[in-house]
Amino acid sequence: MQYITSLITATAKPPPDNAAVFSRWFVNHSSWGVLMTVDGQGFPFGNVISSSDGGTGIPYFYLSTLYDPTGMNALKNSKSCFTLSETALGTCGQADPQFPKCAKIALSGDVLRELVSVEEDSKEAAFAEAALFANHPQLSGWPKGHNFTVFKLRLKNIFLVNKLAPARYVPIDDYFKAI
Amino acid sequence: MQYITSLITATAKPPPDNAAVFSRWFVNHSSWGVLMTVDGQGFPFGNVISSSDGGTGIPYFYLSTLYDPTGMNALKNSKSCFTLSETALGTCGQADPQFPKCAKIALSGDVLRELVSVEEDSKEAAFAEAALFANHPQLSGWPKGHNFTVFKLRLKNIFLVNKLAPARYVPIDDYFKAI
Numbered sequence: 175m176q177y178i179t180s181l182i183t184a185t186a187k188p189p190p191d192n193a194a195v196f197s198r199w200f201v202n203h204s205s206w207g208v209l210m211t212v213d214g215q216g217f218p219f220g221n222v223i224s225s226s227d228g229g230t231g232i233p234y235f236y237l238s239t240l241y242d243p244t245g246m247n248a249l250k251n252s253k254s255c256f257t258l259s260e261t262a263l264g265t266c267g268q269a270d271p272q273f274p275k276c277a278k279i280a281l282s283g284d285v286l287r288e289l290v291s292v293e294e295d296s297k298e299a300a301f302a303e304a305a306l307f308a309n310h311p312q313l314s315g316w317p318k319g320h321n322f323t324v325f326k327l328r329l330k331n332i333f334l335v336n337k338l339a340p341a342r343y344v345p346i347d348d349y350f351k352a353i
Numbered sequence: 354m355q356y357i358t359s360l361i362t363a364t365a366k367p368p369p370d371n372a373a374v375f376s377r378w379f380v381n382h383s384s385w386g387v388l389m390t391v392d393g394q395g396f397p398f399g400n401v402i403s404s405s406d407g408g409t410g411i412p413y414f415y416l417s418t419l420y421d422p423t424g425m426n427a428l429k430n431s432k433s434c435f436t437l438s439e440t441a442l443g444t445c446g447q448a449d450p451q452f453p454k455c456a457k458i459a460l461s462g463d464v465l466r467e468l469v470s471v472e473e474d475s476k477e478a479a480f481a482e483a484a485l486f487a488n489h490p491q492l493s494g495w496p497k498g499h500n501f502t503v504f505k506l507r508l509k510n511i512f513l514v515n516k517l518a519p520a521r522y523v524p525i526d527d528y529f530k531a532i
Contacts, residue, residue, distance in 0.1 A: 206450035208387035208436045210397035218389035218397035219512075220436035222457035224450050236451075241519060243512070257387045257399035261441065270491035271385035271403050272415075278401035312449035333398075333422070340420060 187265050190277070190337040193344045194352035197334055200258060200279050201227050205309060207258040209235060211247035211285065219243050224313060225256070228305030231350055233281060233327045236306050236313050240321040248325060254285035256327055260336075277336035283329040299324045366444050369456070369516040372523045373531035376513055379437060379458050380406050384488060386437040388414060390426035390464065398422050403492060404435065407484030410529055412460060412506040415485050415492050419500040427504065433464035435506050439515075456515035462508040478503045 188195050209223040221244040225233045233256050237245035248254065257280045260266050266276035302324045307314040316322050332344040367374050388402040400423040404412045412435050416424035427433065436459045439445050445455035481503045486493040495501045511523040 206438065206440060208389075208399055208438075210387075210389055210399050210434075212391060212395065212397055215432075216391065216395075216430075217432045217461050218391055218399075218434045219461065220387055220389050220397075220399060220434050220459055222436060222438040222440070222450055222455075243520075251395075253394075253396045255389075255397045255399050257401060259385065259387075259401040261385065261401070270489050271401055272489065273491045276401075280399055282396050282398065310449050310451065312452045330396075341422075 192352075193334050193336075193342045194348040196277070196336055197279060197332055197344050197349055198231055198352045200260065200263075200277060200334075200336075201231060201233060201281070202229060203263055204258045206262065207233075207256050209244055209285065210255045210257070211244050212251050212253055213243070213247055214250070219247060220257075223256075224306070224310045226302070226305040226309040228301060229353075231353070232329070234302035234306055235285070235325045235327075236303070236310075236316075236322055237325050238316075238320040238322050239287070240319075245321075245323075245325070248285045249287065252284035252286055254283060254327060256281045256285075274335050274338050277334070279335075280333040281327060281329055282331040282333070283327050285325050285327050287323055287325050298326070302326065371531075372513050372515075372521045373527040375456070375515055376458060376511055376523050376528055377410055377531045379439065379442075379456060379513075379515075380410060380412060380460070381408060382442055383437045385441065386412075386435050388423055388464065389434045389436070390423050391430050391432055392422065392426055393429070398426060399436075402435075403485070403489045405481070405484040405488040407480060408532075410532070411508070413481035413485055414464070414504045414506075415482070415489075415495075415501055416504050417495075417499040417501050418466070419498075424500075424502075424504070427464045428466070431463035431465055433506060434459055434461045435464075436460070453514050453517050456513070458514075459510075459512040460506060460508055461510040461512070462506050464504050464506050466502055466504050477505070481505065
């Protein structure tokens with residue numbers, strides 16, 4: 175993987191038919207979503223989390239492992255999902271958020287803390303932090319005592335609804351090759 | 354419970370300190386969020402779902418139990434969470450969606466299908482459907498063959514962040530008594 179910030183998707187919303195291209199655009203252009211973990215009692219817990227993929231297709235997050243249930247849950251159980259609504263992008267027109275033509279995507283996988291002791295991961299962590307702070311300057315400089323650190327979502331399943339048709343599951347390889 | 358549509362909260366955003374009053378306003382004024390279930394492999398799954406509480410504080414949804422993972426998961430495992438961002442209300446100003454002053458709420462509990470054979474539940478289902486269709490006219494008239502039906506969230510925990518302070522857990526009794 176090349177950690178260069180020029181990897182960005184087209185600005186214009188792509189047509190809905192190519193699910194992989196549409197998904198890459200959707201993830202790249204979204205600035206926040208709901209990030210889920212599962213707690214010790216088996217309940218899902220969803221938090222509103224800002225994200226950036228820096229053009230790579232991988233969602234990155236900045237989480238506290240000390241005061242935030244999401245970060246604390248993730249260290250015990252990495253099973254996760256990150257869900258985005260096109261409503262947040264303002265490109266749904268008059269379509270209701272639940273109406274299929276207003277796109278929604280659920281990215282399932284494992285939410286992982288970067289292992290900064292491994293050189294390759296360290297490069298990725300630095301890239302991800304730069305991408306997050308570029309898109310979300312308000313996240314920069316948060317208290318060191320809160321143990322904020324970069325997490326990534328290792329994708330396993332991509333569920334996409336973006337037209338009047340059954341939901342589609344986008345193959346992970348297609349997603350990463352789409353750009 | 355009285356099923357009258359006049360039970361609505363104040364229009365203006367309340368100050369953040371009274372967590373129960375703020376939460377009722379937040380839930381009542383939100384039109385969509387991410388509704389989570391847990392699948393058979395223990396992964397959380399979040400879907401973008403429109404909601405209405407009809408002024409009662411109870412989030413109601415219109416879900417398919419035939420083609421939608423959320424409805425299908427819910428019938429097997431009711432553990433759920435419904436998460437809202439104040440960003441969607443447009444009242445966060447320039448605050449980043451993850452910044453604590455931009456409110457977020459995670460409503461945890463069980464997502465349940467109305468039992469229309471029980472008279473009281475039947476009244477509630479009719480009320481909920483009317484409230485949903487009033488706020489989301491595009492949900493009305495969806496194909497009967499998709500088994501769309503009303504679900505509710507039976508609240509167990511309310512996690513609220515709406516100011517520069519630790520997250521608060523709003524007692525359920527306080528929440529329902531707040532109006």
